[in-house]
Amino acid sequence: MTLKRAYNFNAGPSALPEEVxxxxxxxxxxxxxxxxxxxxxxxxxxxxxxxxxxxxxxxxxxxxxxxxxxxxxxxxxxxxxxxxxxxxxxxxxxxxxxxxxxxxxxxxxxxxxxxxxxxxxxxxxxxxxxxxxxxxxxxxxxxxxxxxxxxxxxxxxxxxxxxxxxxxxxxxxxxxxxxxxxxxxxxxxxxxxxxxxxxxxxxxxxxxxxxxxxxxxxxxxxxxxxxxxxxxxxxxxxxxxxxxxxxxxxxxxxxxxxxRGGVAETDRRNQEKAALIYNAIDESNGFYQGHAETESRSLMNLTFNLRNEELSKKFLQEAKEEGFVGLNGHRSVGGCRASTYNAVPYEACDQLQQFMTKFKKRHE
Structure with a gap:
């Protein structure tokens, strides 16, 4: 596929497979x-x-x-x-x-x-x-x-x-x-x-x-x-x-x-995608703070905050400029949220992990 596609992390309506x-x-x-x-x-x-x-x-x-x-x-x-x-x-x-x-x-x-x-x-x-x-x-x-x-x-x-x-x-x-x-x-x-x-x-x-x-x-x-x-x-x-x-x-x-291999293969892919972003959170020494307790973490909606609201706004603005869409947390809780549903490709999650790592280096 040669279409220019956004890195779509919207919570819903959400990403659909490009092939579909x-x-x-x-x-x-x-x-x-x-x-x-x-x-x-x-x-x-x-x-x-x-x-x-x-x-x-x-x-x-x-x-x-x-x-x-x-x-x-x-x-x-x-x-x-x-x-x-x-x-x-x-x-x-x-x-x-x-x-x-x-x-x-x-x-x-x-x-x-x-x-x-x-x-x-x-x-x-x-x-x-x-x-x-x-x-x-x-x-x-x-x-x-x-x-x-x-x-x-x-x-x-x-x-x-x-x-x-x-x-x-x-x-x-x-x-x-x-x-x-x-x-x-x-x-x-x-x-x-x-x-x-x-x-x-x-x-x-x-x-x-x-x-x-x-x-x-x-x-x-x-x-x-x-x-x-x-x-x-x-x-x-x-x-x-x-x-x-x-x-x-x-x-x-x-x-x-x-x-693409059915639900079992989809599950494997979803775990891989979520691991990229959760690793960026867990390895940030508190720069990124996950909302959910580890044993309850969702593979579909990954929620996290930065140390203050000003930094969160900066993160979301810079992410938008880099082509990431839908990373705002729900209006009732704020912060950030990456929704990695089935149709969100591995590449999008990989790019988000890299962006999170680079953003941390610039602002820690």
């Missing part, structure tokens, strides 16, 4: 000799149906999803799932139990409360500004919980679950928006996984839901049709017009991952 973008460019006005763009195809056409079903098949193969799970494509982002989950699965006698590890898990809990559902907090690390994932022994869960909800990776604070709990009633639900497809997953531990696509799966517009089929039978019958998971399952996510172009891009990203 080029493929979409070539097919944009004439997909599969239809004389139409994918965006113009009827979602009831055979050409679109093939895209839709191939995306599901590829995801099932890459993540080794068992046959007793459904794959759904829903709009509204992960944020809509915060409401859909309690609407579908929390009855008056059940409690939604949430593990709080950052802003997104707080928002998920908030939506359940707005709906008037019974909730509990299984564990929280808010008292240390969400710098770690709770130990499994810290979780206060019960077999009577309607479900236990976790956020597998925390984009703002840079923490990630390394081991998942075994929930006695097998009702573990996870928001995996920012690390799905980044490493192999023990799918059977979860009753449901959901993920907005705009970090590792494709562009914004589609949310992937992986849900155990027996849960579909537990849907609250008073839930509106478009907010019911069984509506999507019964209609192959085609009850209404789906985000067809986003699903087309999702399919292409999944093909890209498959052609």
């Amino acid at each position: 973008l080029v493929k979409a460019q070539k097919e944009l006005v004439n997909f599969n000799e239809t004389g139409m763009s994918v965006m113009e195809l009827s979602h009831r056409s055979k050409d679109y149906e093939a895209i839709h079903n191939e995306a599901k098949t590829l995801l099932a193969e890459l993540l080794s999803i068992p046959d007793n799970y459904e794959i759904l494509f829903i709009q509204g982002g992960a944020s809509l799932q915060f409401s859909m989950i309690p609407m579908n699965f929390l009855t008056e006698e059940k409690v939604g139990n949430y593990v709080l590890t950052g802003s997104w898990s707080e928002k998920a809990l908030k939506e359940a409360k707005i709906l008037g559902r019974s909730t509990a907090v299984a564990a929280t690390t808010k008292e240390t500004n969400y710098n770690r994932i709770p130990k499994l022994t810290e979780l206060n869960v019960s077999p009577d919980d309607g479900y236990v909800h976790i956020t597998s990776n925390n984009t703002i604070f840079g923490t990630q679950w390394k081991e998942f709990p075994n929930i006695e009633n097998n009702m573990l639900i996870a928001d995996m928006s920012s690390d799905i497809l980044s490493k192999p997953l023990p799918i059977e531990k979860f009753s449901m996984i959901y993920a907005g696509a705009q970090k590792n799966l494709g562009p914004s517009g589609v949310t992937v839901v992986i849900i155990r089929k027996d849960l579909l039978e537990k849907t609250n019958e008073n839930t509106p049709s478009m907010l019911r998971y069984d509506t999507y399952a019964k209609n192959n996510s085609l009850y209404n017009t789906p985000p067809t172009f986003s699903i087309y891009m999702l399919k292409n990203v999944l093909q890209w991952v498959s052609e």
